[in-house]
Amino acid sequence: xxxxxxxxxxxxxxxxxxxxxxxxxxxxxxxxxxxxxxxxxxxxxxxxxxxxxxxxxxxxxxxxxxxxxxxxxxxxxxxxxxxxxxxxxxxxxxxxxxxxxxxxxxxxxxxxxxxxxxxxxxxxxxxxxxxxxxxxxxxxxxxxxxxxxxxxxxxxxxxxxxxxxxxxxxxxxxxxxxxxxxxxxxxxxxxxxxxxxxxxxxxxxxxxxxxxxxxxxxxxxxxxxxxxxxxxxxxxxxxxxxxxxxxxxxxxxxxxxxxxxxxxxxxxxxxxxx
Numbered sequence: 343x344x345x346x347x348x349x350x351x352x353x354x355x356x357x358x359x360x361x362x363x364x365x366x367x368x369x370x371x372x373x374x375x376x377x378x379x380x381x382x383x384x385x386x387x388x389x390x391x392x393x394x395x396x397x398x399x400x401x402x403x404x405x406x407x408x409x410x411x412x413x414x415x416x417x418x419x420x421x422x423x424x425x426x427x428x429x430x431x432x433x434x435x436x437x438x439x440x441x442x443x444x445x446x447x448x449x450x451x452x453x454x455x456x457x458x459x460x461x462x463x464x465x466x467x468x469x470x471x472x473x474x475x476x477x478x479x480x481x482x483x484x485x486x487x488x489x490x491x492x493x494x495x496x497x498x499x500x501x502x503x504x505x506x507x508x509x510x511x512x513x514x515x516x517x518x519x520x521x522x523x524x525x526x527x528x529x530x531x532x533x534x535x536x537x538x539x540x541x542x543x544x545x546x547x548x549x550x551x552x553x554x555x556x557x558x559x560x561x562x563x564x565x566x567x568x569x570x571x572x573x574x575x576x577x578x579x580x581x582x583x584x585x586x587x588x589x590x591x592x593x594x595x596x597x598x599x600x601x602x603x604x605x606x607x608x609x610x611x612x613x614x615x616x
Contacts, residue, residue: 415571431550431554436512445479
């Protein structure tokens with residue numbers, strides 16, 4: 343997720359920089375190329391690679407500000423029938439297998455301050471309050487945790503990225519990592535942080551952006567349909583047309599800095615999937 347008023351106008355570069363944080367005090371710049379093949383595949387899928395170039399990150403690429411896609415995701419054939427201008431909510435092809443009731447364990451790095459930790463706790467409370475077939479539980483060790491929440495590197499923070507996450511696996515597991523900016527508490531109150539964390543958790547369990555069909559709804563700029571992205575974009579029945587910033591869905595692509603608890607349409611989507 344990116345904050346709308348912190349979006350940076352960038353010229354497309356085939357080379358981008360990547361910061362690997364060994365420790366909080368030590369950060370090393372490493373130059374990583376985004377190949378023409380990857381750029382072409384992303385563009386074919388519907389992603390905008392010009393105004394917001396993809397950034398090489400660990401084993402994949404951060405696309406459109408907060409979506410972490412692997413190389414295999416990017417190269418997967420696109421389903422042309424889901425590239426839609428309909429504005430209802432969408433999910434990915436892969437969802438979390440619940441078997442009727444599943445607890446997803448969450449580890450949070452100690453590198454985050456108390457304010458960010460409180461935001462994570464509130465995000466978990468919001469999901470758990472809805473009586474879904476999935477619930478979240480914090481654990482004290484990253485060993486065997488289903489999702490680890492770790493510090494985003496300095497380079498991505500510099501470009502206004504607030505957080506990033508990927509989508510569920512083909513085996514029915516949630517995506518196992520959320521990266522968050524270490525500066526959230528400087529910009530947001532507890533509710534705002536909880537909204538960002540809830541948003542990234544939403545990606546981990548299979549939600550696409552509410553304004554998937556046109557990111558300009560929450561991000562501004564030109565009309566931009568994210569497309570299938572190789573991970574699917576499936577209509578969630580019962581969700582209404584007309585995504586707006588005023589409706590305040592927790593899965594809007596860009597943050598306005600405010601608190602966005604689940605609205606009625608969000609709950610419809612959550613209850614349909616889980």
